[in-house]
Amino acid sequence: MKAAAQEFLELFAAENPRADRIGPRIAAAMREIDLTGTYWHTPEELAFGARVAWRNNARCIGRLYWRSLQVRDLRTVGDAASVAAHCFDHLQAAHNGGKIRPMITIFAPETPGKPAPRIWNEQLIRYAGYNQPDGRVLGDPRYRALTTELIRRGWQPPAVPGAFDVLPLVVETPDEGPQLFKLPATAIHEVPLEHPDLPWFADLNLRWHAVPVISNNRLDIGGISYPAAPFNGWYMGTEIGARNLGDEDRYALVPEVAQRLGLDTSTEATLWRDRALVELNRAVLHSFHSNGISITDHHTESRRFLVHLDREQRAGRHCPTDWTWIVPPMSGSQTPVFHRHYDNEDQVPNFFTDNDTVSRAVRGSPPAFL
Secondary structure (H helix, E strand, C coil): CHHHHHHHHHHHHHHCCCCCCHHHHHHHHHHHHHHHCCCCCCHHHHHHHHHHHHHHCCCCCCHHHHHHCEEEECCCCCCHHHHHHHHHHHHHHHHHHHCCCCEEEECCCCCCCCCCCEECCCECCCECEEECCCCCEEECHHHHHHHHHHHHCCCCCCCCCCCCCECCEEEEECCCEEEEECCCHHHCCEEECCCCCCHHHHHHCCEEECCCEECCCEEEECCEEECCCCEECCEEHHHHHHHHCCCCCCCCCHHHHHHHHCCCCCCHHHCHHHHHHHHHHHHHHHHHHHCCCCEECHHHHHHHHHHHHHHHHHCCCCCCCCHHHHCCCCCHHHCCCCCCCCCCCCCCCEEECCHHHHHHHHHCCCCCCC
């Protein structure tokens, strides 16, 4: 921790010329670690660390905006009900009437004396997946095991389950265990999906939530771990159209859209999947734009990422980049990010996903505190 703290504080001083002299600050942090096993970031250090964690995250294509991240410092909050309430506030504030604000809410850190709270959900808003008698899934198949577990724990789905039922937020603390919280209507902002040219598309009754708040990543700043630090930018359309709605192990809507379009699906050579996927993604972008909700397309965001990459290089910094995440899931070779090699070495501060957090998010087990 001492080495990580010193490295981070030196980085903070190097990029913040107006900061206090670095020597006394490092010495104070070392004394605090000796006495307590940890140290406390100043609000300025916390905000800087969160922004740099976004800057360093190799999987995010939208890092051009890292300096604009709004940081909500809620490190004194550690009980489940308060964490949930502030998460709901985050959803409302980040939505901002449709002009999505990049935002992070940072709850209590891990300390030697008290583990920090955990949020089970991958995002603050996720949709239930219900197993059907015929083996199919109503809703999001990714969360069918989690849905079953939450029902076992007491969650009551709507009387008539649907394909877009919002799951409760699960917050776990060492003292309280996993607690379930229903999201208030004021925190849920959804976009009904329609197509600019195909009137029948609205009959599919599709929708998606407006603010993608990733909530189970661990934020690491200078050796301090913040397991509950929900964070959002805004959606790139392919995240919804090509992945959430298009993937075969998610909503798998490509065949139905192809059928409605009257495409020849008898052979893959007709490229019916590609044509249907384009129309699905057009519907997502059109619907968000029509409802005044911030969103970007993969061509625009790919060009913006290269602007970010150039700025980082001119600043003398490496820009960790995972090609498999940065290249969009459709028309990859038509975007400028495809035709490059990248440095993919992790840097800190950063956001990390642990195996146990993934398991809790999709299966509802194991609990963080047994």
